[in-house]
Structure formats: structure tokens, C-alpha cells
Amino acid sequence: MRAAFLSTTLPFADWDAALKEHMPELELRPWPGIGDADAIDAALAWQPPAGSLARLPKLRLVHALGAGVEELLADPGLAPGVPVVRLVDPSMTRAMGEYVQLQVLRLHRQDFDYRAQQEAGLWRELPQPAPGERRVGILGLGVLGSEAALRLKVLGFDVAGWSRLERKQKGIPSFFGKDGLAALVRRSDILVCLLPLTRETENILDVGLFAALPRGAAIVNCGRGAHLVEDDLLAALESGQLSAAVLDVARAEPLPPEHGFWSHPRIVLTPHAAAATNPRTAAPIVAAALRRFAAGNRLANLVDRARGY
Amino acid sequence: MRAAFLSTTLPFADWDAALKEHMPELELRPWPGIGDADAIDAALAWQPPAGSLARLPKLRLVHALGAGVEELLADPGLAPGVPVVRLVDPSMTRAMGEYVQLQVLRLHRQDFDYRAQQEAGLWRELPQPAPGERRVGILGLGVLGSEAALRLKVLGFDVAGWSRLERKQKGIPSFFGKDGLAALVRRSDILVCLLPLTRETENILDVGLFAALPRGAAIVNCGRGAHLVEDDLLAALESGQLSAAVLDVARAEPLPPEHGFWSHPRIVLTPHAAAATNPRTAAPIVAAALRRFAAGNRLANLVDRARGY
Numbered sequence: 272m273r274a275a276f277l278s279t280t281l282p283f284a285d286w287d288a289a290l291k292e293h294m295p296e297l298e299l300r301p302w303p304g305i306g307d308a309d310a311i312d313a314a315l316a317w318q319p320p321a322g323s324l325a326r327l328p329k330l331r332l333v334h335a336l337g338a339g340v341e342e343l344l345a346d347p348g349l350a351p352g353v354p355v356v357r358l359v360d361p362s363m364t365r366a367m368g369e370y371v372q373l374q375v376l377r378l379h380r381q382d383f384d385y386r387a388q389q390e391a392g393l394w395r396e397l398p399q400p401a402p403g404e405r406r407v408g409i410l411g412l413g414v415l416g417s418e419a420a421l422r423l424k425v426l427g428f429d430v431a432g433w434s435r436l437e438r439k440q441k442g443i444p445s446f447f448g449k450d451g452l453a454a455l456v457r458r459s460d461i462l463v464c465l466l467p468l469t470r471e472t473e474n475i476l477d478v479g480l481f482a483a484l485p486r487g488a489a490i491v492n493c494g495r496g497a498h499l500v501e502d503d504l505l506a507a508l509e510s511g512q513l514s515a516a517v518l519d520v521a522r523a524e525p526l527p528p529e530h531g532f533w534s535h536p537r538i539v540l541t542p543h544a545a546a547a548t549n550p551r552t553a554a555p556i557v558a559a560a561l562r563r564f565a566a567g568n569r570l571a572n573l574v575d576r577a578r579g580y
Numbered sequence: 581m582r583a584a585f586l587s588t589t590l591p592f593a594d595w596d597a598a599l600k601e602h603m604p605e606l607e608l609r610p611w612p613g614i615g616d617a618d619a620i621d622a623a624l625a626w627q628p629p630a631g632s633l634a635r636l637p638k639l640r641l642v643h644a645l646g647a648g649v650e651e652l653l654a655d656p657g658l659a660p661g662v663p664v665v666r667l668v669d670p671s672m673t674r675a676m677g678e679y680v681q682l683q684v685l686r687l688h689r690q691d692f693d694y695r696a697q698q699e700a701g702l703w704r705e706l707p708q709p710a711p712g713e714r715r716v717g718i719l720g721l722g723v724l725g726s727e728a729a730l731r732l733k734v735l736g737f738d739v740a741g742w743s744r745l746e747r748k749q750k751g752i753p754s755f756f757g758k759d760g761l762a763a764l765v766r767r768s769d770i771l772v773c774l775l776p777l778t779r780e781t782e783n784i785l786d787v788g789l790f791a792a793l794p795r796g797a798a799i800v801n802c803g804r805g806a807h808l809v810e811d812d813l814l815a816a817l818e819s820g821q822l823s824a825a826v827l828d829v830a831r832a833e834p835l836p837p838e839h840g841f842w843s844h845p846r847i848v849l850t851p852h853a854a855a856a857t858n859p860r861t862a863a864p865i866v867a868a869a870l871r872r873f874a875a876g877n878r879l880a881n882l883v884d885r886a887r888g889y
Contacts, residue, residue, distance in 0.1 A: 366708065369735065373685040380682050385850050392842050394834030394851040399675065425734070426678065525703030533701050541694050542703040 272565055275311050276301045277319035289554035316343055324348035332564050334557055337548050340574050341468040355574040356560055362552035364418050370545035371419040371463055374517040378461050378489045379405050383515045402427035408459030411466035412438045431455055456483045467580030468495040481507040489515040493545040496522040508537050519545040581874055584620045585610040586628035598863035625652055633657035641873050643866055646857050649883050650777040664883040665869055671861035673727050679854035680728040680772055683826040687770050687798045688714050692824045692846055711736035717768030720775035721747045740764055765792045776889030777804040790816040798824040802854040805831040817846050828854040
């Protein structure tokens, strides 16, 4: 089997070696040196270089090398009928769940306040609510959102979730649709965004949503930078409507040097590091999908291209 | 029943109200206005004011209002035969477990490094080990240490524990004694201190122990300030032998204004806030102990005064 590796940011040699271990018959060709384009029937893609997809006329499958596919779907070179598979790697799911646990615990245990006190030389214990007194809302109840919700529930938080379309998560009160969003936001002391990026979810974290949160709420964005209206966040922190934000993503990555987030005392930034793709854990998953595809079997984690995720 | 309330730092009115709810017959008298000292047969104590215990000749029970009893036992006014009960409150155990989870996750997810990168305006993802690749050592396998160990194990960390005397904890590899301490320390990328403070454990976190940790290890001290030789910690951070420390306790609390810990970039400080005593959750536990005492029944959580905890 021949596949093109369409990414300039992921390490080709690591992916090639890891995939060969699980699929020795795979011939993986890195962009732009893909040779005879007509001989290539699958692509492994992450932020595919402009024009690369359009150059593969016989493409019958694209396997994303990350959880988000919005850039892939927006590529004008992606032919309409080609199936796209998202990467669902339990190691990434675990890493994301762990990241959300860390950040929600940080907010719950008032780490921003204690940090400010340390900087001011102040030794003063703050009243500490129990986790059951913290209402945590999870936007997005896909694989990542469900994992995060269950991990927070185990820690004793009062967790609820929201998804655009109705989706029940066992043991987690779930809201859906537009009215459901308002209801979830109203009850969220800590709001975690784990949504896919689509036309409907872009800019969802904006002044209107912030105003509907309880005063002093905090947000964690480990979805996509474009979920957040960045100036609205700065204004909400300024007014005290929000007390803090933890951001793993930004509209422009890397975040530009002059950006106001870098030095904001109520913002913790991580560089899109919540759940990194790891070739070692992802390779067997990608290899299994390519084998099912080669054998003509049904694929898991297929993207609904109309829905956008 | 008449009891003296021997603390100048805990809020008497809150304790009095909470205890009355569970034990209306209790007559609680706050130091120094305890009235007829001969009529008092129990004391609820936390950092008892100097000379207060010595003034209670008929004392037959002391119930500590916190987990640590080292100050109580060191009080020369505490008569030899008087039983001392530690406070074991599941809410405090939960709070401590939660604190340890937060701080170990912080170290695991390289929060100190990402914070330094944010301050430097640097957007760079760091290689992220899996939790199973982090060896966490817990010093102390009492109620708090066992809870912390199990909570970290659930998160996937490679956890082991140590106690002075042999004590098996189901599912957690456990070391004991002097040789066991060396073995545990050698394998601890993150070392958490949850020991009681005794003559044997004072200064246990010193230059010798730091040198035996793997290079770049980190420590979390939520035991007592006197477990740590503070200058040794500063030297170990300076040399790079230790990469970071999270401290909930200090030798002098509040930490003096000129202390080097306040502004150290690799130290996170919290003001003895890991597991606060809460009269609301502790009162039913203290009331139950006082009732068992009044009825002549066997008491739980009795301190071994020779052992010191």
C-alpha cells in the first residue's frame, strides 16, 4: 500500500518508523517527494501543505494525524467523496483527561489566588469549597469531553455536559441544543471547552456566553483557538466577570510576541500541549485503519463531512 | 459534659455551634475563660496556649482538632497518662488527597517549565512522559498517605510508599525502615511527604535524601515544616539536583517576609491550606469520640504517645 505523508510539522521519520513496525507493507512518501501521484490511494495528513491534497487524484482515504479535522475539511483540494478518518488514540484521550483534571483542580484549589499571594508575600489560608460545591460544565461530549467529564466526576465535582446534538452520557447530566447551552452555562463555575471547531462552534466563547456564566467563573479552553473571542476574554477578566482562564490553544499559534495573554496574571497558557499526537501510540491505530481500508472493511471514527467532525 | 476549647487560632463560635448540633449536652468553654478548672474532664486542642493544659488537673481526654499532634505531645503541661485522640476527618483526608493529586499532576505536566516559558514569551511544546513513566514516592502510609497513594495510582502513576514501621498498603509497593527509605528515594521522580512529625522524621528532607533522589526530581511537602531542612532545599534547587518543590508548610508559619521561598521561581507555596480543619465536617466526628469516651467505650485514632503519632 502507498500513502502520502502530508505534514510539514510532524516528524516524518518517527511516523515512518512507527508505522512500518505495525504495517511493513506500507510505503509512506513524505510531501513533496511523493513520486507518482496516481499511485497513491491514501494520505496521512496534519495541516496538509497548501495544494498537496489537490495533487492526489486517486485519493480514496485521508487519515488525520490529530483529533481535530477542521483544517483538513476546509482544504479546497479535498475531493467531495473522499472519506476522512479522525485519529482517536486512547493515549491522547488519557492525556487530555489528565490535562483537564490538572486545570480544574488548579482552579478549584484557588491556585491563581495563592500564586498572587505568594508574589505579594502573603500567607493566608482561603476558605476552600468541597469539590461537590463546584459546578463544572463540559462543552462537547465526544470521546475527549466524555473522558474529561467522567474523570472530574470521580474527583467529586458537580459535572454536567453539553453537546450540539442530543447525546446522553451515563452518570453526567447532559444538555443539548441552544436552550441547553444557556442552561449549562448558567450553572458552570468552571467551563471547559472540548468542542470540535465548526461554523456553529466558532466564537462560542464570547461576551454573551461570559455574561451568562456565574460571576467570577473560570474557563479552560482545550478545544481550538477559534472557539474563543480573545478580546472578549480580556474584557471579562478586566471586569471581574471571569476570574481566570487556562488556554491550551490560541487563534494564532505560536501566540504572537505582543499578545496580551502572555503576561496576564489570570491566564495560564500552555502551547497546544494538552494531548500531543505520539507516533508510538498512534501508529498501531492508523495502521489498523489502513488495513481495514485495504480489506474493504467498515472504518471507525469516520468524519461526517457535512457536520464538520 | 464539660470540655475546654484550647486554641487561639481556630474560630470558637463556629466550633461551639457545630458541636452543639451533634452533642447538645456538651458545655464547651473557650480558653482562658474556662471557669472552674476542676470541673473540666476533656479538652479540644489545637496549638494549645502555653500553660493551658497544665491548668486542667482533672483532664482525662484530649481530642486534637487537626491531624498532627506533635505540638500537643511536646506540651510539658500534658500529663503522662492522658489519652490523646487525633482528628481523622474523611473530608480532610479527601482534601489532602486532592491537593496531592493537583501538585503531582502539576509536576508531571511540567507546569513550572510552561510557566517559565509563558513568562519568557515562548510557545514550545515539551516532550510529555506518560503517567506510568513517573515514579512517585509517598513518605508516610497512614490515613493521608494511603489515600494519596491510591488516588495517584488511579491516575496511572507508578506509585510506591514508605513508612517507618512495616505497613502493607494493598496495591502499592511499600518500603519500610532505614534501608527501605533509601530504596524508595532512589526510585522517586516525585517525592511526597505525608509523615507525622517525630524525632525520627524531623529533618528527613535534607541534603542526603536530596542527593539520593534521581537528578531533577521534585518534592511536595504537605507534612510539617520541620520535616524539611530549608537551606538544603535551596541548595538542591540551585544545583539542579532538584527541579522544583511544592510546599504547604514551613518551619516558621507564617513564612517570614524575608524568606527565600517567596520569590523562588521553582517553589510553589500554599499557606498550610492542603487540608484545613472544618468544624462542619469535624464536629460529628469529635462529638462521637466524646460520647464514646463518656460511655467508657474504646476510642479510635488514639495517639501512641511513645511513638509520637
